[in-house]
Amino acid sequence: MSxxxxxxxxxxxxxxxxxxxxxxxxxxxxxxxxxxxxxxWGLYRDVDATFSLTNRTTKxxxxxxxxxxxxxxxxxxxxxLRFSKKEMIWLAGNSFYGTxxxxxxxxxxxxxxxxxxxxxxxxxxxxxxxxxxxxxxxTTMWEIPALAIINELRSRAAMRGxxxxxxxxxxxxxxxxxxxxxxxxxxxxxxxxxxxxxxxxHSFLWQRWCVEALKEGLGDALTGTSNVLLAxxxxxxxxxxxxxxxxxxxxxxxxxxxxxxxAPYGVLKxxxxxxxxxxxxxxxxxFGTASFLDNAPDWVADWTGFRPDxxxxxxxxEKIIDWWRAHGRDPREKxxxxxxxxxxxxxxxxxxxxxxxxxMAFGWGTNLTNDFAGVAPVPLPxxxxxxxxxxxxxxxxxxxxxxxxxxxxxxxxxxxxARYLRVFGDEEMAEQxxxx
Amino acid sequence: MSxxxxxxxxxxxxxxxxxxxxxxxxxxxxxxxxxxxxxxWGLYRDVDATFSLTNRTTKxxxxxxxxxxxxxxxxxxxxxLRFSKKEMIWLAGNSFYGTxxxxxxxxxxxxxxxxxxxxxxxxxxxxxxxxxxxxxxxTTMWEIPALAIINELRSRAAMRGxxxxxxxxxxxxxxxxxxxxxxxxxxxxxxxxxxxxxxxxHSFLWQRWCVEALKEGLGDALTGTSNVLLAxxxxxxxxxxxxxxxxxxxxxxxxxxxxxxxAPYGVLKxxxxxxxxxxxxxxxxxFGTASFLDNAPDWVADWTGFRPDxxxxxxxxEKIIDWWRAHGRDPREKxxxxxxxxxxxxxxxxxxxxxxxxxMAFGWGTNLTNDFAGVAPVPLPxxxxxxxxxxxxxxxxxxxxxxxxxxxxxxxxxxxxARYLRVFGDEEMAEQxxxx
Numbered sequence: 021m022s023x024x025x026x027x028x029x030x031x032x033x034x035x036x037x038x039x040x041x042x043x044x045x046x047x048x049x050x051x052x053x054x055x056x057x058x059x060x061w062g063l064y065r066d067v068d069a070t071f072s073l074t075n076r077t078t079k080x081x082x083x084x085x086x087x088x089x090x091x092x093x094x095x096x097x098x099x100x101l102r103f104s105k106k107e108m109i110w111l112a113g114n115s116f117y118g119t120x121x122x123x124x125x126x127x128x129x130x131x132x133x134x135x136x137x138x139x140x141x142x143x144x145x146x147x148x149x150x151x152x153x154x155x156x157x158x159t160t161m162w163e164i165p166a167l168a169i170i171n172e173l174r175s176r177a178a179m180r181g182x183x184x185x186x187x188x189x190x191x192x193x194x195x196x197x198x199x200x201x202x203x204x205x206x207x208x209x210x211x212x213x214x215x216x217x218x219x220x221x222h223s224f225l226w227q228r229w230c231v232e233a234l235k236e237g238l239g240d241a242l243t244g245t246s247n248v249l250l251a252x253x254x255x256x257x258x259x260x261x262x263x264x265x266x267x268x269x270x271x272x273x274x275x276x277x278x279x280x281x282x283a284p285y286g287v288l289k290x291x292x293x294x295x296x297x298x299x300x301x302x303x304x305x306x307f308g309t310a311s312f313l314d315n316a317p318d319w320v321a322d323w324t325g326f327r328p329d330x331x332x333x334x335x336x337x338e339k340i341i342d343w344w345r346a347h348g349r350d351p352r353e354k355x356x357x358x359x360x361x362x363x364x365x366x367x368x369x370x371x372x373x374x375x376x377x378x379x380m381a382f383g384w385g386t387n388l389t390n391d392f393a394g395v396a397p398v399p400l401p402x403x404x405x406x407x408x409x410x411x412x413x414x415x416x417x418x419x420x421x422x423x424x425x426x427x428x429x430x431x432x433x434x435x436x437x438a439r440y441l442r443v444f445g446d447e448e449m450a451e452q453x454x455x456x
Numbered sequence: 457m458s459x460x461x462x463x464x465x466x467x468x469x470x471x472x473x474x475x476x477x478x479x480x481x482x483x484x485x486x487x488x489x490x491x492x493x494x495x496x497w498g499l500y501r502d503v504d505a506t507f508s509l510t511n512r513t514t515k516x517x518x519x520x521x522x523x524x525x526x527x528x529x530x531x532x533x534x535x536x537l538r539f540s541k542k543e544m545i546w547l548a549g550n551s552f553y554g555t556x557x558x559x560x561x562x563x564x565x566x567x568x569x570x571x572x573x574x575x576x577x578x579x580x581x582x583x584x585x586x587x588x589x590x591x592x593x594x595t596t597m598w599e600i601p602a603l604a605i606i607n608e609l610r611s612r613a614a615m616r617g618x619x620x621x622x623x624x625x626x627x628x629x630x631x632x633x634x635x636x637x638x639x640x641x642x643x644x645x646x647x648x649x650x651x652x653x654x655x656x657x658h659s660f661l662w663q664r665w666c667v668e669a670l671k672e673g674l675g676d677a678l679t680g681t682s683n684v685l686l687a688x689x690x691x692x693x694x695x696x697x698x699x700x701x702x703x704x705x706x707x708x709x710x711x712x713x714x715x716x717x718x719a720p721y722g723v724l725k726x727x728x729x730x731x732x733x734x735x736x737x738x739x740x741x742x743f744g745t746a747s748f749l750d751n752a753p754d755w756v757a758d759w760t761g762f763r764p765d766x767x768x769x770x771x772x773x774e775k776i777i778d779w780w781r782a783h784g785r786d787p788r789e790k791x792x793x794x795x796x797x798x799x800x801x802x803x804x805x806x807x808x809x810x811x812x813x814x815x816m817a818f819g820w821g822t823n824l825t826n827d828f829a830g831v832a833p834v835p836l837p838x839x840x841x842x843x844x845x846x847x848x849x850x851x852x853x854x855x856x857x858x859x860x861x862x863x864x865x866x867x868x869x870x871x872x873x874a875r876y877l878r879v880f881g882d883e884e885m886a887e888q889x890x891x892x
Binding site: 027030183185188189191194195196197232236397 | 463466622624625627628631632633635
């Protein structure tokens with residue numbers, strides 16, 4: 021019965037295909053990349069920036085799990101992509117954050133010809149050395165697709181050789197697990213949550229399934245997705261503001277310690293020249309939140325909200341609330357966006373803790389789109405996500421540094437880290453395990 | 457991307473098809489039906505027997521949930537089926553219970569022309585009146601396909617109108633739940649279990665998935681399936697011995713109370729004229745196990761095992777073990793087959809209780825192939841299985857009766873039930889809720 025229904029053409033296609041591309045559109049990236057890109061293109065067009073891969077889960081020998089030639093094929097395929105006509109029309113015609121034409125025509129005209137630049141890839145001690153050299157305005161666009169590619173190649177390698185039935189159980193259990201989370205989150209009446217899981221997703225198709233699950237199960241509580249392609253295809257809001265690369269490059273370019281100290285506020289000035297409203301979200305932890313708050317000019321308190329990204333949610337949120345109060349602002353009119361290592365339990369906890377005291381939103385990443393630990397009917401530790409990042413490592417030839425509130429998340433040249441710690445201080449930094 | 461891959465021909469086929477048949481083969485039935493059929497054909501060829509549907513879950517108005525015209529279409533389709541050449545060759549060539557040519561050539565020659573007889577269907581007070589009148593050798597074959605049809609039509613009706621996503625979550629959760637059961641049962645080192653879930657299955661495809669799950673997860677602990685078609689298609693053993701209809705018809709045909717009392721043993725004599733070894737399984741509860749054991753001739757203790765089918769597993773098993781001992785037989789050489797309302801917990805309990813004291817096998821039915829309570833992302837009580845049976849109700853014009861050890865499972869004419877209770881006694885019968 022079932023044999024006669026097999027689509028022969030599809031089967032033949034399947035067993036002759038050469039490459040199953042992971043990234044098939046330049047929109048398959050995080051929305052904040054496009055927002056930042058417009059500003060970088062406007063203000064930092066000639067800056068060079070190198071982005072580099074770091075596997076913070078050092079015990080996982082990534083280059084032993086993922087074939088370097090397959091990785092090259094996928095990266096090469098991503099380099100063939102251009103924004104399609106449909107995509108350009110959508111970017112120009114769609115409203116983002118309630119704003120029409122958020123992207124200027126001249127920026128879009130430039131974007132139309134965009135192509136991912138070359139990469140430098142080698143293998144060393146079981147890890148990949150992967151660098152993207154070139155203009156910031158080009159290299160920045162590699163972060164998300166390159167991470168998505170490596171993470172999906174790792175999933176594919178982990179599942180290679182599994183039988184049809186084993187895979188069926190695996191995905192059934194992953195779906196059941198995700199749906200349980202949806203049912204728990206449904207119970208939080210004023211929840212605002214969005215998908216931030218592109219970079220560390222199990223796979224593109226799985227991310228799409230998760231986003232559909234949240235849309236179906238949470239309704240309006242799902243405010244959108246950071247993935248621009250999924251936002252377009254599923255009629256959701258594209259969400260995201262800005263990332264650490266802005267203060268990191270600004271700091272690397274700063275001449276002397278005073279300029280370094282002022283750099284994090286300078287990029288906020290840049291930003292508010294481009295965007296307003298709910299896009300005015302401060303990311304305070306690049307060089308430590310305590311120092312950032314201590315030295316912040318009063319106008320920073322006029323911004324809509326903060327996204328504490330490396331301190332524990334409750335502790336980090338409380339400090340920002342205190343700071344708003346100290347600056348005479350009412351936290352109930354302010355927004356906290358939590359996005360660091362969230363899962364159902366931490367979301368519930370933060371929600372209950374802050375409910376009624378501040379506006380809140382959750383950007384749910386890896387534990388949404390890559391929670392596969394233990395779902396396979398056979399032990400498959402390679403399905404457990406790892407803490408893989410692509411960060412700016414140099415700007416105009418100078419080392420770039422990120423400290424964060426969690427020293428385990430610090431990246432950059434050792435000497436420069438020491439200098440930054442001297443300039444910004446290491447007040448209230450506390451090492452915590454980095455899960456993802 | 458996904459749109460261009462849609463198989464247009466299949467879509468067009470799907471939206472033009474008239475009927476999606478539930479039963480597509482006469483082998484889609486329980487194996488014991490074929491074993492009994494050979495004996496009925498040999499010894500009771502001219503006996504008339506009416507089979508009738510009873511919904512013991514009276515609170516469910518079945519005829520409100522299932523469309524009577526759809527039911528007719530499915531029953532009519534089943535009547536068009538014949539054993540195919542491949543099926544006949546397999547029945548003749550395969551070994552069952554280690555025996556070659558268990559079916560005699562003259563029986564198979566007759567079977568080749570077999571067709572399900574007509575049915576009588578109407579609706580009354582929200583329930584179906586469904587009767588199969590005719591020769592026992594024909595009507596007996598309706599029990600399993602008719603039940604499977606009604607149960608699957610009920611599932612289909614419950615799920616009608618659910619979206620693609622909701623269905624996806626529903627089946628994902630059902631699969632996850634089944635796999636959890638598999639993982640629990642894996643821990644019982646000497647478990648012998650088989651699928652007995654054809655009649656009350658959620659659907660044919662779901663039963664097939666469950667059998668594949670057990671095969672993959674339990675390996676040799678899965679001894680087979682009662683479903684002949686699945687046994688053939690998945691290279692498993694076809695399992696099953698005999699059912700209540702044998703003593704019920706024998707009792708109905710008995711002239712006078714003495715003959716009635718002897719009837720249950722008479723059919724065992726009939727049976728051992730046809731089969732041996734592991735097919736010598738006593739089903740003791742048709743008119744109460746206590747009476748059956750009290751009056752059983754000693755040769756019944758030579759049979760391989762018992763299948764207590766309506767007493768609680770542990771209590772029922774202990775009584776049979778005592779009886780074997782009282783008759784000087786070693787229970788460790790005997791076999792108990794449990795098949796009444798089993799689920800993981802009751803299986804584990806009985807396994808642990810009897811382990812090492814008697815050989816055991818489990819025939820897992822409804823809770824294997826139709827455990828859908830609560831799996832839908834929306835409340836869907838119509839997916840919870842009901843206790844639906846098709847039993848012989850008359851033989852040669854006389855009422856047929858079943859008492860069982862659980863008065864809630866008694867079926868038949870009230871006056872006759874009273875007479876049977878007088879003849880067999882109501883010793884140790886205890887009413888228990890009938891779940892499925």
